[in-house]
Amino acid sequence: MKIARRYSLLALSMLALLVMASSGAFAQLTTTGTLPSQNFNHPPCDFTDAFYTANGINVAQLNTPGAGRFGFFRRFGPPASGSQVNWVNDPTCNTDDPTRKNVRILATTGGYVDDGTGAPTDFISIIAFVLSQNFFTGVANARNIQMVDIVSHFEAYAAPKQRLADGKFALTPCGTMGTGAKPCFPVTSVATPTLRQDWRFATNRNAIDGSDGNAPLATPPSNSPFGYFCDDMLGMWIVTYFWFTVNPENPGPVCGPIFANLRRKNGTSLDGTPIIKTADELNNQLEANGCGAEGQEDVGGADGGAVWIICPAIMDPRNGAIARDAFLDTVRKPANNTPLDPAFNANFNCLQTKGQFPQPDGTCVADTSGL
């Protein structure tokens, strides 16, 4: 009797497996490798033209080579390499979200979260570069607020390389942000190969859970009037460039110990300067001691680089948001093409294969709780 029951259970199990396999429940989705019930987050796609217009962006400007909008430009080439593409046409985008166009973004840029921890947990899609105010129509959004006013509250911190091709270390940027001294380092591109370290994104400004120390429910709410994920509908950022104002080879008695401490804590950038992950490190350790500076490009476009970027952060990168065919875009060491900060890769790989951040021991485990 027991044996018969065992066989029948086995048969039932096999039947169930067959049914599941034929129904495609075994990671057979087009974009992810996790169970369908866990893929409730959609991968990132570009916005529709109508949605850009509704949010005060001039689509004609966006569709120019300088802006490099995905779907029109930059299909191949950095950050993609070889035959890898940065974006694909995907008919599910607009079905999943009517504000999205059927262009799915594969190039997934990593960045440090601006909550004080500097954790490598932000993932964004750099859809286009906004080079001047001509990209804004001046038309306010549905809440009668101009996008240019909203986006000033959301800074993406870019770290352009200061070490020039000849090996010299430039202390000031070229263009309007600089002092005019020579040599200067260029700020005409924020493409990953031009960066000395990975980005930092202020996704948590006015975080609804108060995780940035603000008081969003106070009267009036303190900190930013806007929340990134609820007001910045295009996921735009104003690019804040930050740099070192002293040479890392000869930092002096004030900056030297600060650099040493930060290097110990965070590692070293491609320039030999410490990696900067948090606002405290930039504002209170570098800038307050005259070791670093920051600025934004001329909003009229005089500097020729990105003043703003359209690169929505993935609100929840778990559970399907990092598609199977997506790839990680982070700063790499030129000598061996290995990642400058492998922690991004660890997170990205688990998110892509299991839909979850790594476990404390570093292993990737899918969420099977059914919750």
Next chain:
Amino acid sequence: MPKVQATKPSRRDVVRLAAATAAVGPSVAFPDRTLANQRTLKIAKWAHFLPDYDEWFASVLAEEWGRQHDTKVVVDHIPVESIHAVAAAEVAAGSGHDVFMFPWPPAEFQRHVIDHAEIYQTVAFKFGNLDRFAHRSTFDPRAKKYFAFADSWIPAPLHYFEDHWREVGMPLGPVHYGSLRSGGQRIREAFGVPCGLALAPSLESNITLHTLLYAFRSHVVDAAGNVTIGKTALTVEALKYVKALYEDAGTPDQLAWGPSGNVRAMLARKTSSTINAISLLRMAEKGEPEVASKIRLSPPLLGHAGVFAFPHVTNCSVVWNFAQNREGAKQFLADLIDNSRTAYEKSAGCNFPIYQKTVPNLIAWLEDDPRADPPYKYKALKDALYWTRNLGFPGYANPVGMEVFNSFVIPRMFISVVTGKSSPEDAVQAAEAEVTRIADRWKQV
């Protein structure tokens, strides 16, 4: 202000009134004696940038209140630049007005005023608790006492000429301090029109330069009251920035302007932008509509510390502890809130209410202002309360910070660098020494 009762008197009331009149006949019959018994409420008030507001305040609001409270109300309008000196003289003399209205938190006078908590409590019954901005502008956390009563405030956005800034590719304004300099430079080169931030000591320069300094993440004193202005390299950074702004995009006139000099320069189209109360734009709308149509407002410029500004005015009233009519003064201030909506209208939208319930349709007005061309121009102020911090930030308004404010330490520090009299480093050192002296003196109090 309590409403005037307009109920029709009954026959019994008329009889009762006649009897009462007979009983107190002499006082009615002898107006002089009535006047002798009548109380007086003396109010000193900073002279508003829009004279029409002061006219309404004195001849309508105060007069009506006086009629309803059988009080002779005397309102003296005092120029902003004299307010501090007049208040100090009254304190020294131990006599003067009953109510003294400042355009900033009068924290230096906190030992000479009543605790205004009672007035806030009276108002709370009708309009709820005061907000964080007013609380931090008028509360002394050490003495646990409200040294003033705030009823309204005026934001300080950036004003810019849209046509000039459009010509340099910035039709929506410069957005951040870097572009104020680079765009301002191109405008001056192209049109000979300089950037017009107020620099010479005045209320305008005090607000502008405190805002700029704090936007660069430098503080005069920290939340605990420690002198911090010299503790960060960012103060030097701010000084270098203003010197470069002046040299690249400014005008020597900035060093000579008296009170509201930046306003007059904008109205005459001699400058391309400035930071000020929106009274500037209201004056233009009234007297120079063509000029007004070209002026746009934007939230404060983005700096190291984010999008941030101090208020142009924090309307703070005190009742001196030597006031002759203390009860009347308290009542007047509490009743003032009943008139917040009218005050907003009569100030042409300058005086934002502390109690937001009093002007519930504020946002709708800002989005569609009948005097503005285009009518949506003022919507840039929708979130003004979010980007405005109290004077005294990151702490409370305090005597040290306000004495620094009223003795123009910050404008003088900037001017010494702009004029080349000091290096940025020396100017910071001098300012730090001055602030430290002020702080030490207050420690003795």
